[in-house]
Amino acid sequence: MKKKTFLIFSILTSIFLSSCKSTPDLTENEVYSIINEIIVDDSLPIYQACWKFRNIKLTENYKKEFSEDDLEFISEQNEIFKDLKIKPNKLKWYKKRQKEFEYTLVDTICDQGILYHISFPLISADRKKVIIEFQEDCNCLLGGQGGKDLYEKKNGHWIRVKSFDHWISQNKNSKINLNKS
Numbered sequence: 001m002k003k004k005t006f007l008i009f010s011i012l013t014s015i016f017l018s019s020c021k022s023t024p025d026l027t028e029n030e031v032y033s034i035i036n037e038i039i040v041d042d043s044l045p046i047y048q049a050c051w052k053f054r055n056i057k058l059t060e061n062y063k064k065e066f067s068e069d070d071l072e073f074i075s076e077q078n079e080i081f082k083d084l085k086i087k088p089n090k091l092k093w094y095k096k097r098q099k100e101f102e103y104t105l106v107d108t109i110c111d112q113g114i115l116y117h118i119s120f121p122l123i124s125a126d127r128k129k130v131i132i133e134f135q136e137d138c139n140c141l142l143g144g145q146g147g148k149d150l151y152e153k154k155n156g157h158w159i160r161v162k163s164f165d166h167w168i169s170q171n172k173n174s175k176i177n178l179n180k181s
Contacts, residue, residue, distance in 0.1 A: 023069070023125040026077050032090045034121060034130060034158075038151055039093050041158040044134060046093045046118070047102065050110035051086050053120040054133060056148060061164060062131055065150055066124055073125040081120060091118075114138045119148070128153045131164070143169035 039046050055078070056062070063071060091104040107115050119133035135146030147166030151158040 023073055025080060026123060026127075028081070028084065030127070031081065031084070031121065031123075034123060034127065035118070035132070036092055038121075038130065038132060038158045039091065042151075042160055043096070044093060045095075046091060046104050046116050046134070048105040048107055048113065048115040049086055049091060050115055050117045050137075051106050051108050052110070052117075053081075053084055053086060054117055054135075056119045056122055056131060056133055058122070062122065062148075065129060065131065065162070066122070070124040070126075070129070074122050077123065078120065084120065086118065112139050114140075117146070130158070145169065 038044075058071070058074070066074065086104075086106050088106045089103050091106075092101045093104060094100075095102050104116075107113075110117075115137055117133075117135040117137060121130045121132040123130050130151045131148055132151070133146060133148040135144060137144040137146075145166075145168040148164040149160045150162040150164070152161050153159075
């Protein structure tokens with residue numbers, strides 16, 4: 001009888017301990033908070049954004065920046081938030097001249113005017129490292145620019161420590177010559 005009770009207790013304890021997560025899942029509010037902090041700390045003027053979060057494929061270069069636990073956490077969060085869309089009044093940027101915050105306008109068509117495309121951030125389990133992509137698209141003859149950046153939280157602020165895949169595009173059919181003096 002004691003062996004049976006001990007066996008049942010051992011099994012239940014194992015199940016309980018294996019089901020406990022050491023790192024809690026991200027919340028939607030945490031995701032928006034982290035993105036907003038990065039926007040403000042890096043002085044990004046994200047006044048209009050496309051409603052869809054883009055996805056970042058985890059390449060070997062990006063994986064090198066995270067631990068195995070982080071990569072597992074990122075995979076889980078990507079699955080949890082796979083259908084998350086950018087919602088109105090969630091993202092904001094700081095207008096230096098007016099010294100005030102303004103909410104980012106969310107564009108549901110995404111094919112007119114200057115706007116940003118933002119990726120869903122790859123966030124480490126301890127919430128101290130993030131890889132995120134910001135792409136500026138003018139939907140005009142000038143082109144656009146963007147890239148992915150690794151940010152680390154140091155002394156309460158997000159610092160860009162590494163950049164990946166940055167690009168600048170100019171429409172070659174444009175009649176504007178940027179090289180004129």
